[in-house]
Amino acid sequence: MAFIELDGLEKVFTVRRRAGLLRREKREVRAVDGISFGVERGEMVGYIGPNGAGKSTTIKMLTGILTPSGGRLRVAGIDPSSERKRLARRIGVVFGQRTTLWWDLPLRDSYTLVHRMYRIPDDRFRANLARCVELLDLGDLLDVPVRQLSLGQRMRGDIAAALLHDPDVLYLDEPTIGLDVVSKAKVRGFLRDLNATQGTTVLLTTHDLTDIEQLCSRVMVIDHGRLMYDGDLAGLHTAGDGERQLVVDLAHESAPIEVPGARFVRAEGPRQWLAFPATASAAPVVAAVAAAYPLADLSVREPDIEAVIAKMYGGTRDAGRESVR
Numbered sequence: 360m361a362f363i364e365l366d367g368l369e370k371v372f373t374v375r376r377r378a379g380l381l382r383r384e385k386r387e388v389r390a391v392d393g394i395s396f397g398v399e400r401g402e403m404v405g406y407i408g409p410n411g412a413g414k415s416t417t418i419k420m421l422t423g424i425l426t427p428s429g430g431r432l433r434v435a436g437i438d439p440s441s442e443r444k445r446l447a448r449r450i451g452v453v454f455g456q457r458t459t460l461w462w463d464l465p466l467r468d469s470y471t472l473v474h475r476m477y478r479i480p481d482d483r484f485r486a487n488l489a490r491c492v493e494l495l496d497l498g499d500l501l502d503v504p505v506r507q508l509s510l511g512q513r514m515r516g517d518i519a520a521a522l523l524h525d526p527d528v529l530y531l532d533e534p535t536i537g538l539d540v541v542s543k544a545k546v547r548g549f550l551r552d553l554n555a556t557q558g559t560t561v562l563l564t565t566h567d568l569t570d571i572e573q574l575c576s577r578v579m580v581i582d583h584g585r586l587m588y589d590g591d592l593a594g595l596h597t598a599g600d601g602e603r604q605l606v607v608d609l610a611h612e613s614a615p616i617e618v619p620g621a622r623f624v625r626a627e628g629p630r631q632w633l634a635f636p637a638t639a640s641a642a643p644v645v646a647a648v649a650a651a652y653p654l655a656d657l658s659v660r661e662p663d664i665e666a667v668i669a670k671m672y673g674g675t676r677d678a679g680r681e682s683v684r
């Protein structure tokens with residue numbers, strides 16, 4: 360059996376909505392609609408999909424916060440909803456949008472509370488904290504109340520808090536959302552190191568394709584509560600026929616750029632956008648543009664996940680998932 364195993368997992372929410380002055384309609388939302396996959400110990404997997412796809416609902420079932428409506432689920436051999444406490448010792452959870460730290464306490468005191476809550480042996484706690492402080496650069500922040508931390512500092516503080524009890528699995532929900540480039544790089548570097556040295560299994564939801572590129576060898580795409588893709592990132596681009604864009608700032612306004620391997624998309628004054636296949640290297644396109652045009656600047660834009668998915672499943676986006684009873 361895989362370390363994390365889902366078999367036909369379902370979550371149906373029943374919501375009531377007004378359908379006239381007195382009448383109320385019962386509506387079913389199939390947030391997770393029969394998902395099956397296995398994740399082996401030590402894997403680092405991206406779990407992505409458009410807004411409302413069912414990612415958070417899946418993570419909530421994996422942590423035992425929500426009980427599935429159907430199917431089977433095991434994490435480290437544990438059924439999350441019936442043994443939530445036992446599972447809590449094995450997993451760490453980080454939500455990018457909200458903190459699990461105590462808002463008014465210095466970071467250090469939050470960690471002391473985690474120490475007691477999880478009854479972490481003193482030597483383990485000290486060693487883990489020292490490691491996180493060093494690698495996440497928290498030394499100067501330990502005595503600062505959480506509410507005074509910047510988003511990037513707080514996120515690093517949250518990641519440390521989730522790891523002090525040596526979890527085997529780490530769930531991260533949008534861990535780099537709203538962070539500046541330096542903080543993003545720090546968080547990503549830390550997660551890579553954690554996975555490589557501690558063998559922690561990581562499941563990550565994100566809207567940032569670079570998170571996936573730099574961290575995950577495997578990516579799962581869900582949409583309308585169903586698993587639409589499970590494989591590597593290159594395969595996802597191929598399946599989605601994704602394109603990357605080259606943003607070219609010319610020294611002066613000119614006619615649309617024509618180079619082999621790329622197509623002109625649009626222009627705004629001296630700035631032009633070219634598209635080329637996501638699976639191709641940017642180097643020959645950049646070289647061709649640089650050789651033929653006077654340049655001020657150049658940058659490559661990755662396709663965002665929403666665009667890749669929208670292209671991939673353009674036909675099914677509006678297929679109904681809700682049923683009225």
Ligand SMILES: Nc1ncnc2c1ncn2[C@@H]1O[C@H](COP(=O)(O)OP(=O)(O)OP(=O)(O)O)[C@@H](O)[C@H]1O
Nearest residue numbers: 372374388390408409410411412413414415416417
């Ligand atoms: N408690 C709830 N009651 C009713 N419907 C819910 C509840 N929680 C989630 N849903 C619905 O289930 C669907 C999936 O939501 P979910 O939050 O899992 O999506 P998501 O992929 O995490 O989206 P996002 O990227 O926006 O966070 C949505 O249609 C949402 O409105």
